Amino acid sequence: MTATAAARRDQPIKLTLGDRSWTTTLGALGLVGAAPGPSGPPELEAFLAGIGPELEQPARNARLRIREDGAIELTPAAGGLALDAATSRERIIAAASGGRPSAELAARAVEPTLTDAQTVAAAAQLKKILGREDGPILTVKGGERSWTLDRAEAAELLALDLPKAAGEPIKVTLDERATKAFVGRLAKALDREPVEARFGRSGGKPKLLREARPGRALDQEGAFDAFRKTLLTAERALDLPLKPVEPVVGNDPAALGPLELIESGSTALGGAIPEKRANIKLAAERLNGTVVAPGATFSFNREVGPTTLEAGFKWGFGITSGSEGVKTVPSVAGGICQVATTLFQPVFWAGYPLEERYWHLYWIPAYASRGIVGLDVTVDEGAKLDFKWINPTKSPVLIQASADDEKITFQLYGKKPDWTVKVDPARISNRVPPDTAPVTEEEPSMAWGRTIQVEAAREGFDVEVVRRVSAPDAAEPRVLTLKSSYQPSRTVTLVGTGGRQAGAAVPAAQNRPATPAVPAPADASPVAPTPAPAPAPPVPTVAPGQPRPPAANPTRAPLVPAVPATATPAPRR
Numbered sequence: 001m002t003a004t005a006a007a008r009r010d011q012p013i014k015l016t017l018g019d020r021s022w023t024t025t026l027g028a029l030g031l032v033g034a035a036p037g038p039s040g041p042p043e044l045e046a047f048l049a050g051i052g053p054e055l056e057q058p059a060r061n062a063r064l065r066i067r068e069d070g071a072i073e074l075t076p077a078a079g080g081l082a083l084d085a086a087t088s089r090e091r092i093i094a095a096a097s098g099g100r101p102s103a104e105l106a107a108r109a110v111e112p113t114l115t116d117a118q119t120v121a122a123a124a125q126l127k128k129i130l131g132r133e134d135g136p137i138l139t140v141k142g143g144e145r146s147w148t149l150d151r152a153e154a155a156e157l158l159a160l161d162l163p164k165a166a167g168e169p170i171k172v173t174l175d176e177r178a179t180k181a182f183v184g185r186l187a188k189a190l191d192r193e194p195v196e197a198r199f200g201r202s203g204g205k206p207k208l209l210r211e212a213r214p215g216r217a218l219d220q221e222g223a224f225d226a227f228r229k230t231l232l233t234a235e236r237a238l239d240l241p242l243k244p245v246e247p248v249v250g251n252d253p254a255a256l257g258p259l260e261l262i263e264s265g266s267t268a269l270g271g272a273i274p275e276k277r278a279n280i281k282l283a284a285e286r287l288n289g290t291v292v293a294p295g296a297t298f299s300f301n302r303e304v305g306p307t308t309l310e311a312g313f314k315w316g317f318g319i320t321s322g323s324e325g326v327k328t329v330p331s332v333a334g335g336i337c338q339v340a341t342t343l344f345q346p347v348f349w350a351g352y353p354l355e356e357r358y359w360h361l362y363w364i365p366a367y368a369s370r371g372i373v374g375l376d377v378t379v380d381e382g383a384k385l386d387f388k389w390i391n392p393t394k395s396p397v398l399i400q401a402s403a404d405d406e407k408i409t410f411q412l413y414g415k416k417p418d419w420t421v422k423v424d425p426a427r428i429s430n431r432v433p434p435d436t437a438p439v440t441e442e443e444p445s446m447a448w449g450r451t452i453q454v455e456a457a458r459e460g461f462d463v464e465v466v467r468r469v470s471a472p473d474a475a476e477p478r479v480l481t482l483k484s485s486y487q488p489s490r491t492v493t494l495v496g497t498g499g500r501q502a503g504a505a506v507p508a509a510q511n512r513p514a515t516p517a518v519p520a521p522a523d524a525s526p527v528a529p530t531p532a533p534a535p536a537p538p539v540p541t542v543a544p545g546q547p548r549p550p551a552a553n554p555t556r557a558p559l560v561p562a563v564p565a566t567a568t569p570a571p572r573r
Contacts, residue, residue, distance in 0.1 A: 008026060008027075008032050009025065009026060009027030009032045010025055010026075010027060011025060011026050011027075011101075012024070012025055012101065013025065013026055013029070013092070013095065013096065013101060013102065013103065014101060014102040014103075015088075015092065015102070015103055015104075015105055016102065016103075016104055016105065017055060017083075017088075017104070017105040017106075017107060018107075020054075020055065022051060024047065026096050028043060028047070029041065029043050029044045029047055029092065029096070030042060030043030030044055031044065031092070031093065031096040039089070040089045040092070040093060044089060044092065044093075045089075048083065048085045048088060048089065049085075051083065052082070052083045052085065055081065055082070055083045055105075055107065056080070056081070056082050056083070057080045057081040057082075057110070058080045058110065059077070059078065059079050059080035059110045059111060059112040059113075060075070060077060060078040060080070060112060061077055061112045061113055061114035062074075062075065062076060062077035062112065062114045062115055062116045062118060062119045063075035063114075063119075064119045064122055064123055064126075064160060064170055065160075066126065066130070066155050066158055066160070067155070068152060068155070069151065069152050069155075070130045070137075070150075070151030070152045070154065070155035071130075071151075072123065072126045072127060072130060074119060074123050076116050077112040077114065077115050077116050078112065079109050079110060079111060079112065080109070080110035080111075080112075081107045081108070081109060081110060082107065082108055082110050083105065083106075083107060083108075084105075084106040084107055084108040087106035087108075088103075088105040088106045091103045091104060091105065091106065092105075113166070114162070114163070114170075117169075118163060118167070118168070118169045118170055119169070119170055120169075121169050121170075122160060122169060122170040122171060122172050125172045125232070125234075126158070126172060128234040129154070129158070129172070129231065129232070129234045130151050130154060130155060130158075132151065133151065136148035136149060136150060136236070137149050137150060137151050137153070137154035137236070138154055138230065138231060138235075138236060138237070138238060139236060139237050139238070140186070140238045140240060141237070141238070141239050141240065142186065142189075142190045142218065142239070142240035142242060143190060143216065143240075143242055145189060145190060147186070154231065156175070156178050156182075157174055157175055157178055157179045157182060157227065157231060158172060158173070158174065158175060158231070159172075159173050159174065159175040159176075159178075160172060160173070161173050172232060173228075173232070174224075174227060174228050174231065174232070176224075179224060179227050179228075180220070180224060183218070183220050183223045183224055183227070184220065186218060186223065186240065187217070187218040187220055187223075190216065190217075190218045190240070190242065191215070191216065191217050191218060192215040192216050192217075192245075193215045193245070193302075194212065194213065194214050194215035194245050194246060194247040194248075195212060195213040195215070195247065196212050196247050196248065196249050196250075196290070196291040196293055197209075197210060197211055197212040197247070197249060197250060197251045197291060198210040198288070198289030198290060198291065199253060199256065199289050199291065199398055200288065200289050200400070201259070201398075201400060201413070204259070205253070205259075206253035206256050206259060206398070207253070208251060208253060209288075209289040210289065211251050212247040212249070212250050212251050213247070214244050214245060214246050214247065215244070215245035215246075215247075216242045216243065216244055216245055217242070217243050217245050218240055218241070218242060218243075219240075219241040219242065219243050222241040223240050223241060226238055226239070226240065226241065247293070248293035248294060248295075248296065248396070249291050249293050249396050255396070256291070256396050256398055256413075256414070257395050257396065257414065257415055258395075258414070258415050259398060259413040259414065260413065260414065260415060260416050261411060261412075261413060262346075262350050262397065262412040262413060262414055262416050262417075263346035263347070263349050263350040263411075263412045264346050264409065264410065264411040264412070265342055265343075265345035265346040265349070265369060265409070265410055266342065266407045266408065266409040266410075267338055267341065267342045267345075267366055267367065267407065267408055268366055268406065268407050269338075269403070269404075269405060269406055269407055269408065270406065272335065273316070273452060275314040275315055275316045275334065275335075276316045276317075276334055276335035276338075277335070277403075277405060278314050279313050279314055279316055279333050279334060279335040279336055280335045280336070280338060280339055280403050280408050281403045281404075281408075282312055282313060283304050283307075283333075283335075283336050283339040284339060284401040284402060284403040284408055285401070285403075286303065286304050286305060287303055287304060287339070287343065287399055287401045287410075288399070288400060288401040288402070289398070289399070289400070290303050290398075290399040291396050291397070291398055291399075292389075292391040292396065292397040292399070293391065293396050294391060294393060294394050294395060294396060295390075295391065295392065296390075296391055297355055297388055297389070297390050297391075298388060298389050298390075298391070299386055299387075299388050300340050300343070300377075300379050300386055300387040300388070301379060301381045301386045301387075302386075304336070304339075304381075306381070307332065307333035307336060307381050308332060308333075309332055313332055313333040313336075314332070314333075314334075315330050315331070315332055315334065315445070316330070316331060316332070316333060316334015316335050317329065317330060317331055317334040317452075317454050318330075318331030318334050318337075318380075319360075319361045319362065328454040328455050328492060328494075330443065330445050330446070336379060337360060337376070337377060337378050337379055338367075338408065339408060340377040340378070340379040340387045341360070341367050341375070341376040341377045342408050342409070342410050343387070343399070343401070343410045344357065344375065344376070344377045344387060344389075345369040345375050345410075346410055346411070346412050347389050347412070348369075348375055348467065348482075349369070349370070349421060349423075350412055350417070350421070351417060351419050351420075351421040351467070351469040351478075352389045352390060352391060352392075352397075353389065353390045353392060353478065353480070354388070354389050354390075354480060355388040355389060355390055356386050356387065356388040357377055357387055357388075357482070358377065358378045358379070358385045358387075359374070359376060359377070359378060359482075359483075359484035359485070359486070360376040360377070360378050360484075360486070361378065361486070361487055362455070362458065362486055362487060362489045363458055363459070363460070363461070363486035363489075364376065364458075365458075368521070372423060372425075372426050372465060373426050373428070373463055373465075373521050374426055374463035374464070374465045374482055374483075374484045375465065375482070376484070393414075393415070393417050395414050395415035396414055397412055397413070397414045398412070398413040398414055399411075399412060399413075400412075400413060417471075418471065418472055419469050419470055419471040419472075419474075419478075420469070420470050421467065421468070421469050422467070422468045422470070422477075423465065423466070423467045423468075424465070424466040424467075424468075426463050426464070426465050426521070427463065427464045427465075428461050428462070428463050428521065429461065429462050429463075429464075430460075430461055430462040430485075431459055431460070431461045432459060432460035432461065432487075432488045433459055433488065434457040434458055434459055434460070434488040434489055434490060435457065435488070435490050436457045436490075436491065437490070437491075438490075438491045438492075438493065439490055439491065439492045439493070440492075440493050440494075440495055441492060441493070441494055441495070442494075442495055442497045443494040443495065443496055443497065444496075444497050444498050445496075445498060446494060446495070446496025446497070446498055447496045447498050447499060448496050448497060448498055448499045449496060450495075450496040451493055451494065451495050451496070452493065452494050453491070453492070453493045453494075454492050454493070454494055455489045455490055455491060455492035456489065456491055457488075457489060457490055457491045458486075458488065458489045459486075459488055460485075460486050460487045460488035460489075461486055462483070462484070462485045462486075463483070463484050463486070464481060464482065464483050464484075465481075465482040465484075466479065466480070466481050466482075467479070467480040467481075467482070468480075
């Protein structure tokens with residue numbers, strides 16, 4: 001290499017862009033002896049690629065945002081800069097070729113992809129919708145109910161659609177998921193199921209006891225459209241579209257069709273205290289005449305209504321499980337579980353699908369049905385324990401209930417389903433013997449001197465009952481597996497201490513005779529054969545628009561195990 005070539009290789013060149021500068025040599029840029037071409041030497045390209053990120057100033061897109069409190073946040077767009085590599089290359093090569101010691105690099109502007117102009121209309125619309133800081137943004141009315149949405153609540157229902165093509169504006173829309181969820185909550189508050197008429201029987205014919213009433217349902221699709229039209233145009237009032245829902249059967253007794261006796265069942269009230277008898281009679285009265293329409297789901301809690309003192313129920317006894325273990329305590333509407341159990345048994349033997357059922361915490365021998373244990377029910381409106389069953393046939397089912405001081409009876413009338421019902425012997429396992437020592441507990445809510453035995457010593461055990469319902473048009477039987485887990489019980493007597501006189505002694509447990517322990521039934525309880533129902537036309541498994549009954553086991557496990565750990569009020573016996 002000649003001295004001239006070496007000197008040229010080491011010749012410095014200063015490159016500048018604004019207030020930035022870089023000093024390098026022609027040799028480092030590959031500009032000594034390089035042949036001219038469409039692109040610079042690799043060394044020059046590497047240099048430009050290296051300083052490009054240092055010089056880059058990204059453009060800032062315009063930003064429109066709805067904050068959680070409903071305030072509107074607008075950030076303006078700003079242009080950016082980037083190295084203009086092609087122009088910079090030309091200038092460097094020209095400077096090197098002309099022997100100049102420096103070259104000014106070139107930059108190019110970078111435009112934002114979302115400009116201020118694209119946010120103007122949406123920002124103005126949001127300001128119109130959410131600009132009010134005090135007072136409601138929207139008042140929603142439906143029937144006799146109304147709701148107001150403040151700015152933050154209204155903002156939750158709004159969304160911004162970004163442009164899908166260059167130059168298009170941002171659009172204000174409804175947040176579909178949030179709005180539909182809100183409409184769903186409104187529907188739960190507004191929807192009312194129709195009330196079917198209730199009928200008694202007089203001379204074998206139906207007699208109107210209570211007239212039917214239409215229900216209503218929120219048109220949820222229409223409500224969503226109403227929110228879009230109202231909220232997006234900054235209107236301040238919205239009327240929800242409600243649709244009437246007519247009863248299926250109505251007030252015409254002829255709509256019941258033939259009134260054959262489908263099934264019946266009774267349980268005894270022997271030994272029940274007066275309050276329990278009164279509660280049972282009141283619940284039976286409230287259930288008498290109930291019509292379960294084709295495809296409808298019967299809810300015990302809904303049909304009985306509030307089980308409160310104000311509704312006419314009396315203090316009885318119920319079972320609760322808490323920090324002190326399982327025990328029987330005073331409870332309003334005590335005895336209502338016997339009502340549910342007595343209705344459940346003809347429903348079970350008739351073969352109707354179950355949607356919800358919880359077993360009783362203790363085994364009660366009087367609740368066995370046709371030699372089968374495990375056919376009982378626990379209900380409690382406050383603890384959300386319900387008994388629900390489905391009428392999947394085309395014919396209504398009429399419930400008739402009666403109660404006196406000796407027993408409570410339920411009868412199901414209508415057109416007998418054309419299916420057959422078979423029940424396997426009950427399978428019993430995991431027996432636990434009871435503690436037979438008698439226990440006396442003071443109860444301040446009971447009058448002084450009154451004593452009531454509220455529990456008897458019985459074994460605990462698990463039991464499984466399998467029912468198979470075969471219909472002529474079904475390839476396989478509908479199988480229901482009922483599982484119950486009963487806790488062992490003690491002999492417990494409550495002694496009232498209300499109004500106790502000073503110095504008066506409470507009788508001790510050992511002074512009271514114990515009730516003999518009752519053993520659990522044998523492992524295989526015999527099942528009386530169920531007579532085949534009279535032939536009837538095939539019926540659908542589920543009427544259109546109704547929930548489909550589970551295929552195998554529609555009962556749910558109870559809540560720890562049959563009542564919540566802190567059940568107030570206690571589930572009733």
